[in-house]
Amino acid sequence: MRQDGHVPRVVDHDERRRQIAEALLVVAARDGHESVSSRAVAKELGVATGSLWHYFDGFDDVIRAAAAEVTRRTDERITAATTDLRGLARLDALMREVLPVDDRTRSEARVVVGFWGRLATLAATPDAAVPTLATWQGGIRDALDEAVADGELRDDTPTDAVMALLRSITYGQQVVEVTEPQDAAAHLAVLDGILAPWRA
Numbered sequence: 001m002r003q004d005g006h007v008p009r010v011v012d013h014d015e016r017r018r019q020i021a022e023a024l025l026v027v028a029a030r031d032g033h034e035s036v037s038s039r040a041v042a043k044e045l046g047v048a049t050g051s052l053w054h055y056f057d058g059f060d061d062v063i064r065a066a067a068a069e070v071t072r073r074t075d076e077r078i079t080a081a082t083t084d085l086r087g088l089a090r091l092d093a094l095m096r097e098v099l100p101v102d103d104r105t106r107s108e109a110r111v112v113v114g115f116w117g118r119l120a121t122l123a124a125t126p127d128a129a130v131p132t133l134a135t136w137q138g139g140i141r142d143a144l145d146e147a148v149a150d151g152e153l154r155d156d157t158p159t160d161a162v163m164a165l166l167r168s169i170t171y172g173q174q175v176v177e178v179t180e181p182q183d184a185a186a187h188l189a190v191l192d193g194i195l196a197p198w199r200a
Helices: 013-031 038-045 049-054 059-082 087-098 103-121 137-149 159-179 184-198
Strands: none
Touching: 013 038, 013 059, 013 103, 038 049, 038 059, 059 087, 059 103, 059 137, 087 103, 087 137, 087 159, 087 184, 103 159, 137 159, 159 184
């Protein structure tokens, strides 16, 4: 208890790390990656720059945490969007959360593509690749298997190859959106083009 009689607020370490990561994402989305710095993140939070280092070992760790936060948000959205769906309906809902088809996912694409260059220059750590992995690729595979089982896709559909293509276009279409912005229909047409030869 402090001298003024108030009990100090207990700061949740993990929650504060997430707040710092979220502040970096806000700065990146609003001002561009060239404006991302420890000072800018601290200013966004309204704290002294030095306070960041109570929660991170360095700015590289903040960048990794922000990339992981993007992945966490995407996973959360996918879970909500695909509840009670299966097969191609599940796949469509999942892909709409990772392809740049609305304001949120377009903004996310600009942030994510900007991260790739910065992440590639960071010092290696045992889990350095984790934030950039498509953690939802298992959902793609499950949806494809369901679509085959339900007769939506042909029995001879090469699900491993199709899954690899779908994973690739999620990254590829984000780059396309950043370099040559397109409407949602154009991004979804790429998805349809991959599935078209295997539709039952």
